[in-house]
Amino acid sequence: xQSVTQLDSQVPVFEEAPVELRCNYSSSVSVYLFWxxxxxxxxxxxxxxxxxxxxxxxxINGFEAEFNKSQTSFHLRxxxxxISDTAEYFCAVSMNRDDKIIFGKGTRLHILP
Amino acid sequence: xxxVSQSPRYKVAKRGQDVALRCDPISGHVSLFWxxxxxxxxPEFLTYFQNEAQLDKSxxxxxxxxxxxxxxxxxxxxxxxxxxxxxxxxxxxxxxTLASQRPQHFGDGTRLSIL
Numbered sequence: 001x002q003s004v005t006q007l008d009s010q011v012p013v014f015e016e017a018p019v020e021l022r023c024n025y026s027s028s029v030s031v032y033l034f035w036x037x038x039x040x041x042x043x044x045x046x047x048x049x050x051x052x053x054x055x056x057x058x059x060i061n062g063f064e065a066e067f068n069k070s071q072t073s074f075h076l077r078x079x080x081x082x083i084s085d086t087a088e089y090f091c092a093v094s095m096n097r098d099d100k101i102i103f104g105k106g107t108r109l110h111i112l113p
Numbered sequence: 114x115x116x117v118s119q120s121p122r123y124k125v126a127k128r129g130q131d132v133a134l135r136c137d138p139i140s141g142h143v144s145l146f147w148x149x150x151x152x153x154x155x156p157e158f159l160t161y162f163q164n165e166a167q168l169d170k171s172x173x174x175x176x177x178x179x180x181x182x183x184x185x186x187x188x189x190x191x192x193x194x195x196x197x198x199x200x201x202x203x204x205x206x207x208x209x210t211l212a213s214q215r216p217q218h219f220g221d222g223t224r225l226s227i228l
Contacts, residue, residue, distance in 0.1 A: 004155075034216060036219075043204065043220050044204065045219070046216055046217075092155075100161055101146075101156075101158070101206075101217060102158070103148075103155035103156045103157070105155045106153075106154070106155050
């Protein structure tokens with residue numbers, strides 16, 4: 001069975017500082033990996049995804065994540081955060097492109113002024 | 114075009130009442146998913162439709178939960194004899210054809226509160 005672990009429930013970081021949100025997964029088969037973001041009182045939005053190919057994937061707003069098969073990780077990073085990045089971030093995995101998604105418990109990113 | 118639309122946005126019900134939550138997927142999307150997101154948790158899978166066929170309902174927590182998609186577009190999630198533990202945000206998601214590389218598109222959810 002697949003599972004996703006996000007060890008940090010909350011991460012405080014100063015504005016313009018770098019941030020890393022950790023994600024580890026377990027699966028006996030190849031998986032597809034996602035990061036979703038949920039802004040306050042809004043639905044989930046896809047931030048970035050790894051389906052195949054390059055292990056480093058990037059979003060349009062400066063986030064990036066690297067798929068590391070040996071460490072079964074898919075950590076999310078941003079070199080300089082902005083107040084608008086305040087949100088909850090969910091790491092997720094699925095076996096197929098259109099299969100159900102297994103989510104982690106989420107990491108709340110607090111941006112400090 | 115419009116995204117995934119869910120209604121109502123908020124629903125308050127008394128324990129024991131039946132509720133029905135609606136999901137309008139993106140037009141033409143074949144797959145439709147329901148998830149339950151409890152407070153402070155990540156979404157958890159409930160059930161999955163491919164067109165009108167319910168292919169996976171392994172996540173439904175009890176036989177009080179029932180979902181349908183009779184014409185392969187709009188879907189309804191029904192909860193009978195609601196309990197306090199049913200309080201959560203219910204998310205609907207849709208995705209295009211099976212061959213698509215695009216992942217699921219989520220609605221804003223219905224926040225259900227059982228008093």
